[in-house]
Structures are given as C-alpha cells and as structure tokens.
Amino acid sequence: MRVAVLDDYQKVAHRFADWSALGAEVVFHHDPLTSTEELVAAVGDCEVIVAMRERTPFTRARLEALPALRLLVTTGMANASIDLAAARERGVTVCGTRSPVSATPELTWGLILSLVRHLPDEAAGMREGGWQHTLGGDLDGRVLGVVGLGRLGARVAAIGRAFGMRVLAWSSNLDPQRARELGTEPVPKRELFSTADVVTVHYKLSERSTGLVGRTELSWMRPESYLVNTSRGPLIDTPALVEALHEGRIAGAGLDVYDVEPLPAGHPLRTAPRTVLTPHLGYVTEGTYEVFYGQAADNIRAYAEGAPVRVLN
Known part of the structure; x- marks a missing residue:
C-alpha cells in the first residue's frame, strides 16, 4: 500500500503518527500540488491520500484522474473541497478526523x-x-x-x-x-x-x-x-x-x-x-497536529483491516 501525505508545509507530519506501523510506503509532500497534472504525477499511483483541510481540492475530475485511489483521509470532519458523492460513486472511502476547538x-x-x-x-x-x-x-x-x-x-x-x-x-x-x-x-x-x-x-x-x-x-x-x-x-x-x-x-x-x-x-x-x-495558522499547532495525523493513521489502519472509521461518505 502506498500512502501520500499532502501539504506538509512545515515538514513535520512524520512526527505526529507512527506511520511505520502501517506497513505501508508513506511519502510526504511538502510543496503545494496546485494543478491536476501535478497532483496526478505526484500521487497517481497511491491507494491512500491524506489531505490537509481544503488545501488540495478533490473535485470529480481530479478523482477520476486518480484511478488507484481507494481511501481519502481529510483532517477535520468536514471538507468542502472534496466531492463526496463523486468519491462514493468511484468506490473511494472518505474519512475524517476530529479537530480541537481551541x-x-x-x-x-x-x-x-x-x-x-x-x-x-x-x-x-x-x-x-x-x-x-x-x-x-x-x-x-x-x-x-x-x-x-x-x-x-x-x-x-x-x-x-x-x-x-x-x-x-x-x-x-x-x-x-x-x-x-x-x-x-x-x-x-x-x-x-x-x-x-x-x-x-x-x-x-x-x-x-x-x-x-x-x-x-x-x-x-x-x-x-x-x-x-x-x-x-x-x-x-x-x-x-x-x-x-x-x-x-x-x-x-x-x-x-x-x-x-x-x-x-x-x-x-x-x-x-x-x-x-498570517499564513492560515489557525489550526497549525502541536496539539491539533497530534489529533489530525494520529487519527489519520488510525483511519488508514482501520480501513486496511476492513472496518473503516469516521467515514464521511
């Protein structure tokens, strides 16, 4: 299983979850993938993608361009930039994480x-x-x-x-x-x-x-x-x-x-x-990332075991 973690601007996502325990190849992307072409070139072969909030949209067209994708994890329990209906139609499970309020x-x-x-x-x-x-x-x-x-x-x-x-x-x-x-x-x-x-x-x-x-x-x-x-x-x-x-x-x-x-x-x-x-720092804290990435890894593990959790679609 190949996992892509997107928009890791600060290069810290590896610190907030035990990614090695997934038994998967996990690749962290630090720069924005702004176009569909860039996205497909970078993660087109990934079965799992972890998205950070709405930084990278997943429209119907983009989902159609990612045929290998099976699990899309978003930080937070709502993400307006993901077409949930299109994901469901393509057999892509979308899961979220909790989000601290402070x-x-x-x-x-x-x-x-x-x-x-x-x-x-x-x-x-x-x-x-x-x-x-x-x-x-x-x-x-x-x-x-x-x-x-x-x-x-x-x-x-x-x-x-x-x-x-x-x-x-x-x-x-x-x-x-x-x-x-x-x-x-x-x-x-x-x-x-x-x-x-x-x-x-x-x-x-x-x-x-x-x-x-x-x-x-x-x-x-x-x-x-x-x-x-x-x-x-x-x-x-x-x-x-x-x-x-x-x-x-x-x-x-x-x-x-x-x-x-x-x-x-x-x-x-x-x-x-x-x-x-400020550069969208509202949720960019140690405590929030512990929840985001920790639960993202939990979502991947649960999906691999055939019992996905925090499913949004």
Whole structure:
C-alpha cells in the first residue's frame, strides 16, 4: 500500500503518527500540488491520500484522474473541497478526523490584540532601535461583534467577555435564546457591523455564505473598527476589503485565510495598509497536529483491516 501525505508545509507530519506501523510506503509532500497534472504525477499511483483541510481540492475530475485511489483521509470532519458523492460513486472511502476547538480562537485573539495594540509595528520598531510610536486601543468596555456563534465563535465570545467586552452576535440562523445563554446579545446584521469595535468572522463557507462580508457590510463599519477573519477567505469580498483599507474606511484587518492559498506573492493584500496577515495558522499547532495525523493513521489502519472509521461518505 502506498500512502501520500499532502501539504506538509512545515515538514513535520512524520512526527505526529507512527506511520511505520502501517506497513505501508508513506511519502510526504511538502510543496503545494496546485494543478491536476501535478497532483496526478505526484500521487497517481497511491491507494491512500491524506489531505490537509481544503488545501488540495478533490473535485470529480481530479478523482477520476486518480484511478488507484481507494481511501481519502481529510483532517477535520468536514471538507468542502472534496466531492463526496463523486468519491462514493468511484468506490473511494472518505474519512475524517476530529479537530480541537481551541487553536483557532486563540489565534483570533492574537490577531485582535496585534491590531488593537499595533504589536507588529512596535516589534519592528524595537528591532530598528526605536521606542514607543503608536497609541494602542482598549478592549475593556468595547464592543465585540461575532459573526457565527458555533463552536469557535462561542469560544471567541467567551474570551471577549473575559476581556470585559460587550459581545454582539449574528448569523442567518442564530438562535436568540442560545446566544443569550452564551452571554451575547443577538442583534441584526447591520447593527453588529455598525456598532462593534471589532468584528470577527466564524462562519461555515458555502455557496450562500460566499461574500458574506461585502461592500455593504464594510460600509456599515466605522473608521475606528477592525475586521478579523480566521474562518475562510471567500467569506469576505477581498477586493472590497482592500479598497476599504486603502481608503481608511476601517481601522484595519487581521486575516489568516484567503481566497487562494498559499497567498500569491504579488497579491494586493500583501501591501494593503493596517493589516496583520498570517499564513492560515489557525489550526497549525502541536496539539491539533497530534489529533489530525494520529487519527489519520488510525483511519488508514482501520480501513486496511476492513472496518473503516469516521467515514464521511
């Protein structure tokens, strides 16, 4: 059995599971396989592929170009970039892994604090021999707007309350009673964007939610408010955001996710003002990788034994 582990950017996947116990040939791929041709050339002879989140899409066309594939493992229990129906039709079993809830909310607050207290600018200034040159904002007594109050959004909201913030919540199907039980105030979408000092997005990407934060929503925000996205890039209209940043219509943006990943070197976001950009680090932690890769190996072992677990299709 030949196993391919994709998108191991940091070259660490080998550390987080006992791959040798599988009795298989395991190959780790460290660079993105962006085209179907690259993917087929690299893993076309593999029976098993381990995918890292949505980094490498598996469309119907790509699955058809991988006739040797029998098991596709994705980290996480949902992956919008895998055509589950096409996989099932081709006899490809798709399995997932659990995903710890803590890592992404923690990064969210890292981005918020970096924006509000200008940490990247001040850190760079220190290295250049300087001293204080910005005036930071406060969180205590300010308003946090949480767009999407699921597992991650609820955790971010709880931390906001610990900072002494008033927390507003909105989603298209928000349960007002649950929102109040979580210590948040359910409000209309416009009220959230126009009132919050920090808007943070924690929403599931779908056809309906693509562009959830567009020109209209950005126009509701105030010049002193910040936007943070650690969910999925296409939830925000990127050209509209870049325009708002250059025109000073919002105070800044903290982004960990993008329409195209890795973000192209010449992308306008890389030079947009008042931004803190991180390379999709939300889930990239030791603890998360222990779960992702440990359970991925378990999935392969269970499949080989004829009793697949955590099957998604």
